[in-house]
Amino acid sequence: MNPVFSTWQRELAEAFSSVDALCRHLQIDPQQLPLLHDYKQFPLRVPRSFVDCMGKGDINDPLLRQVLPLAAELEPQDGYGPDPVGDLAAVTETGVLHKYHGRILLIVTGGCAVHCRYCFRRDFPYGELQLSSGRVDEALAYIARHPAISEVILSGGDPLLMSDAKLRRLLDRLRGLRQVRRIRIHTRLPVVLPARVTAGLLQALSHHEIRPLVVLHANHAHELSEAVADACRRFRQHDISLLNQSVLLRGVNDDAAALMALSERLFAIGVLPYYLHSLDHAAGTGHFEVSDALGKQLIAYMQNHLPGYLVPRFVREQVGADHKLPLA
Ligand SMILES: *Cc1c(COP(=O)(O)O)cnc(C)c1O
Ligand code: SF4
Numbered sequence: 001m002n003p004v005f006s007t008w009q010r011e012l013a014e015a016f017s018s019v020d021a022l023c024r025h026l027q028i029d030p031q032q033l034p035l036l037h038d039y040k041q042f043p044l045r046v047p048r049s050f051v052d053c054m055g056k057g058d059i060n061d062p063l064l065r066q067v068l069p070l071a072a073e074l075e076p077q078d079g080y081g082p083d084p085v086g087d088l089a090a091v092t093e094t095g096v097l098h099k100y101h102g103r104i105l106l107i108v109t110g111g112c113a114v115h116c117r118y119c120f121r122r123d124f125p126y127g128e129l130q131l132s133s134g135r136v137d138e139a140l141a142y143i144a145r146h147p148a149i150s151e152v153i154l155s156g157g158d159p160l161l162m163s164d165a166k167l168r169r170l171l172d173r174l175r176g177l178r179q180v181r182r183i184r185i186h187t188r189l190p191v192v193l194p195a196r197v198t199a200g201l202l203q204a205l206s207h208h209e210i211r212p213l214v215v216l217h218a219n220h221a222h223e224l225s226e227a228v229a230d231a232c233r234r235f236r237q238h239d240i241s242l243l244n245q246s247v248l249l250r251g252v253n254d255d256a257a258a259l260m261a262l263s264e265r266l267f268a269i270g271v272l273p274y275y276l277h278s279l280d281h282a283a284g285t286g287h288f289e290v291s292d293a294l295g296k297q298l299i300a301y302m303q304n305h306l307p308g309y310l311v312p313r314f315v316r317e318q319v320g321a322d323h324k325l326p327l328a
Contacts, residue, residue, distance in 0.1 A: 008195040012113055012161075015047045019069065022046065026064065027057045039069035042122050042284075045115040050192040053222050062220045062252045066116050070287065073117065077286035082123040084280040086319035093142050095131020100323055103151035105186075106131050106139060108170065110157045114192040118249055118288040120280035120317075126157060136170065143177055151182040154212070160189040164200035168207075175210045183210055186245075188217040190231045191224070197231035206238035215274060219246045219253050221265040229269040236270045243274035246312065248295050249288045256301040263302070263310040273312035278327060280317055292316075292327055299328040 005013070016022045022044065023030040046067045054061045083089075090099045097105040110126025112119075131139055143149050152174050159167065174180050185205075189196040205212050214235060218224055235242055244266050246253065253259055263273050276299070279289050295314055302311045315324040 006198065008193055008198065011047055011049065011193055011195055015045050015113065016051060017044055019044055022051065022068075025051065026054060026061075028059055032059055033068070034071045036069035036071050036073050042069070042115060042117075042119075044069055045112070047113055047193045049194060049225070049227060050114060050223070053225050060251065062258070063222055065251050066118070066219065066249070067114060069117060072287035073284035075286065077281075077283070080281040080283045080286050082283055084120050084282045085317040087121070087124065088129075089319075091129055093138055094129060094135050096139050096142050097155075098142075098146070098149075102148055103153060104143065104146075104149055105153040105155045108154050108156055108159045109161050111161045112156065112158045113161065113189050113196075116188075118247060118279060118282070118285045120282045120285075121157075122282055122284065130157065133166070136173065140173060140177065143174075143180070147179055150179055151184065152180055153184040153186060155186045158187050158189050159185050160187045160196055160201070164198065164204050167201070168204035171204060171212065172208070175208050180210070183212040184215055185212045186215045186217070190214070190235070191216055191218045191228055194225070194227040194231035197234055202234060202238045202240075205235075205240055211238070211240050213241050213243065216242060216244045216271060217246065218244055218262065218266070219249060220258060221261040224262075224265045224269055232269045232271055242271040244271050244312075245275040245277060246273070247277045247279060247288075248290045248298075248314070249279065250290050251288070254290045254294065254298070256298050256305075259298055259302060260306060263306060263312070267310055273310060275324070276312040276314045277324075278314065278316040296328045 019035060020030060054063045087097060090097050092098045095107045097107060107130045110130045171183065174183055232242055248254060253262060266273055278292060278295055279285060299314045313326060314328040316327055318325045
């Protein structure tokens, strides 16, 4: 192991990558599960911190379900395909996704710390389309040519897989463009591997008056352990605001109690719910689908039981639309 690896990088390198090892660790008999055996295309990947939030011996654990390759992924599903939200058509330059007015999304890396089986970018051709370091100049030139862009969203993959130094350089270059007033980071790393929230990261985010807004991705209250709560506390101590987006997923959070517990737990650790996404129809994810009708009922239930700021906006990403479409 490279001695300059930090703790989080070591934990990442040691993430579970085999279903058998994961099942053994969780005391589950893999024979009980309708597994997908050949998952090389989109390998299993899940850090130990996330696994520690799963229940032992529970094949229906809502966190396990998000990462376990199941044979159902092979079932052909009408309307499911490789580019469910029309991102490929919207890539204007390598690594730059410009779909909505005033804001662009930069695909800064293709890697993630966890592989979520429902991911809408599971088939995204990152190799060709991510923003490599050599192309940052082109992305900045693109922003400069479009003065209406005032917000830049770092996405991926997971932008926090970048080293602290590299992230800081990119942020500082964006901060140097006067038109950029807001920067956002969409990341699941603080949830699945809270050790990622290092002093160096907090420095990179907070040393300048433009502090990125961090949008986390958690789908279930069990993901938000004490270690995650602590990571969130450190962000907030550095004046970094936190939002969360989730995906509505069958067998994970498709009931009112789970969604309400998620909102309550997010608030308790200083995070506000932002979006609840209806599943994007990426090939291989049909077994996670929840009907919009049920989604609307769940939101109505939440509206009746929670303050408005704890009810996420239930939305769908529609090809060709100017913004995410509200469903409730
Ligand atoms: C979701 C998304 C955004 C951000 O949308 P908001 O509604 O501002 O959160 C921007 N660009 C792309 C391509 C997106 O998918
Ligand atoms: S962290 Fe996000 S981009 Fe990465 S696999 Fe999960 S859903 Fe997809």
